Amino acid sequence: MRTVTYCTENEETPIGSLDQESTAGITATRLWSVMRRFFTKVAEVIGYFFAPTILGGADAANPVICKEVFGPVLAVMPFEDDDEVLALANDSEFGLAAGVWTKDFRRAHLMARRLEAGTVWLNTYRTLAFNSPFGGYKSSGIGRVNGTEAVNHYLQTKSVWCELGDEVRDPFAFKA
16 A cells, blocks of 8 residues: 655655755655656645655655655655665665665665665764765765865875886886
């Protein structure tokens, strides 16, 4: 059964409407189009407000699952074991971020290692800091912002070797 659950906006909701035309227009249009195609109970969009939404019963072919969605949407899919959920999560051309919720931190870190995403949040989501690198895998961007890794994008590494002796040596010999 495919279900759509809308959360109401209130002071305790950490994410609410998408109020920027450049972001909300593209995001809301794409999401509403997908939701109307795949789900039966879909409300109308009001301006740029897109209510925080939980989608249940989506399958791997649903664009909400396999594309990057920049909006307050959580798609829920059932899975049997870690290998299955990792295959589902990694079966995407994108890999910006992932979230894992569990009480088993060993399991969480094993999942984080195997997830093909630039950022993995464990028992939290959307936590960022200026000194923590942020960027995606696969088609989710090139390079990193934040942290020392961001500086590497602007650098080119070069090795320069210099022979200080007077004798001419074999130029193809490995040197220690």
